[in-house]
Amino acid sequence: MASYDVIIIGSGPGGYVAAIRCAQLGLKTACVEGRDTLGGTCLNIGCIPSKALLHASHMLHEAEHNFAAMGLKGEVPSVDWAQMQAYKQDTIDTNTKGIEFLFKKNKIDWIKGWATIPGPGKVKVGDDTHEARNIIIATGSEPSGLKGVKVDEETVVSSTGGLKLGKIPGKMVVIGAGVIGLELGSVYARLGSEVTVVEYLDVITPGMDAEVQKTFQRILKKQGLKFIMGAAVQSCEVADGKATVKYTLRKKETEAEIEADTVLLATGRRPFTDGLGLDSVGVELSERGQIKTDDRWQTNVKGIYAIGDAIAGPMLAHKAEDEGMACAEILAGNHGHVDYGIIPSVIYTSPEVASVGATEQQLKDEGRAYKTGKFSFMGNARAKANFAADGFVKILADKETDRILGCHIIGPAAGDLIHEVCVAMEFGASAQDLALTCHAHPTYSEAVREAALACGDGAIHA
Numbered sequence: 473m474a475s476y477d478v479i480i481i482g483s484g485p486g487g488y489v490a491a492i493r494c495a496q497l498g499l500k501t502a503c504v505e506g507r508d509t510l511g512g513t514c515l516n517i518g519c520i521p522s523k524a525l526l527h528a529s530h531m532l533h534e535a536e537h538n539f540a541a542m543g544l545k546g547e548v549p550s551v552d553w554a555q556m557q558a559y560k561q562d563t564i565d566t567n568t569k570g571i572e573f574l575f576k577k578n579k580i581d582w583i584k585g586w587a588t589i590p591g592p593g594k595v596k597v598g599d600d601t602h603e604a605r606n607i608i609i610a611t612g613s614e615p616s617g618l619k620g621v622k623v624d625e626e627t628v629v630s631s632t633g634g635l636k637l638g639k640i641p642g643k644m645v646v647i648g649a650g651v652i653g654l655e656l657g658s659v660y661a662r663l664g665s666e667v668t669v670v671e672y673l674d675v676i677t678p679g680m681d682a683e684v685q686k687t688f689q690r691i692l693k694k695q696g697l698k699f700i701m702g703a704a705v706q707s708c709e710v711a712d713g714k715a716t717v718k719y720t721l722r723k724k725e726t727e728a729e730i731e732a733d734t735v736l737l738a739t740g741r742r743p744f745t746d747g748l749g750l751d752s753v754g755v756e757l758s759e760r761g762q763i764k765t766d767d768r769w770q771t772n773v774k775g776i777y778a779i780g781d782a783i784a785g786p787m788l789a790h791k792a793e794d795e796g797m798a799c800a801e802i803l804a805g806n807h808g809h810v811d812y813g814i815i816p817s818v819i820y821t822s823p824e825v826a827s828v829g830a831t832e833q834q835l836k837d838e839g840r841a842y843k844t845g846k847f848s849f850m851g852n853a854r855a856k857a858n859f860a861a862d863g864f865v866k867i868l869a870d871k872e873t874d875r876i877l878g879c880h881i882i883g884p885a886a887g888d889l890i891h892e893v894c895v896a897m898e899f900g901a902s903a904q905d906l907a908l909t910c911h912a913h914p915t916y917s918e919a920v921r922e923a924a925l926a927c928g929d930g931a932i933h934a
Contacts, residue, residue: 484512486780486792487610493800529662613781641733649676653738824886829878845927860884874902903927
């Protein structure tokens with residue numbers, strides 16, 4: 473029986489980061505992982521493979537629509553789906569092997585198998601029971617189901633199956649207009665599929681800034697995606713390799729159906745805690761199946777902690793990483809902190825969409841006096857030169873103090889641009905602080921500065 477200072481269950485972004493930080497802080501550390509590779513959902517069947525397909529399909533789009541205008545003449549590339557899948561797998565392998573190297577470098581034991589917690593301080597894997605002063609549950613999440621829709625990962629697929637289809641479908645129906653559905657939907661639309669998104673609500677990407685939602689949907693429509701909004705899916709029937717999705721339009725109370733070669737079910741994710749034995753050890757769960765924790769990520773059972781998708785909060789890899797580092801600091805006797813008000817979210821379509829902090833609706837609901845600074849990428853020279861001028865940057869600041877309260881970007885490299893605003897918010901900066909900071913020209917980041925200027929006397933290039 474091996475004994476450790478800490479055993480982490482799960483090697484996703486939260487788990488492997490927690491393990492590395494624990495080891496760096498001098499704790500004897502092990503990580504339990506049942507997959508053949510480290511990295512969890514994100515590296516194996518989530519964030520990383522989807523970004524590979526997004527990048528490849530974006531390159532195809534550029535060749536089809538923009539190369540000729542730049543003087544790049546020749547035949548548009550054809551799609552070798554098998555090679556694209558191989559490129560995706562190579563991307564996965566490179567990253568997962570990188571985590572394996574980091575485990576060896578930091579002397580972290582990888583315990584291969586699926587874990588149960590028979591009691592406080594004990595983790596059982598297979599026939600072996602290991603002891604640990606502390607246990608961190610970092611088991612992540614799995615795709616949510618939908619009544620009437622049975623996933624077979626062939627004709628009706630989750631995000632997992634959606635990344636490795638046998639062929640590019642002629643017609644695809646995406647159930648759910650959230651991040652996963654729109655990212656994968658845009659991949660297949662660029663590869664030639666006729667993509668229709670069926671969404672229960674009247675808006676896409678719930679919780680996002682309303683102006684961004686409208687602009688985003690308009691751009692996706694221009695790219696060929698079709699939308700059926702306010703539609704409650706009733707069932708999905710499969711016959712002869714085809715799927716028929718039946719739905720009810722909520723406002724009209726009328727029934728309709730749509731046929732597809734592939735249906736992607738993308739209605740969100742839920743915590744993955746099956747098989748851990750949390751009931752027997754007495755760990756409390758919320759009504760949504762999330763593990764309850766205090767402000768130090770400890771459950772109601774002393775010595776058992778939880779982070780990432782398994783607990784409350786946004787299901788984001790970087791949120792899990794932050795919690796992993798903070799929890800490790802606490803276990804080492806230091807101070808660990810996560811500022812949940814400054815966690816960015818990104819959708820990696822083209823254009824990208826990114827946000828941090830409050831939306832206008834949230835500020836209105838709170839009765840907060842605020843001002844808005846907005847700048848279109850149409851006024852950004854770099855964006856225009858790169859055929860990427862769709863979208864804008866919007867900064868929200870306190871009307872009296874000018875302190876930045878939120879930022880919403882739709883446009884080129886939005887996922888990278890958002891971080892300068894995150895840093896500014898961490899330091900309690902004002903919009904003027906951002907506006908007075910010199911930005912290199914010509915860069916996309918100048919649009920962020922211009923939006924900050926618009927919170928004051930006005931943008932220069934608007």
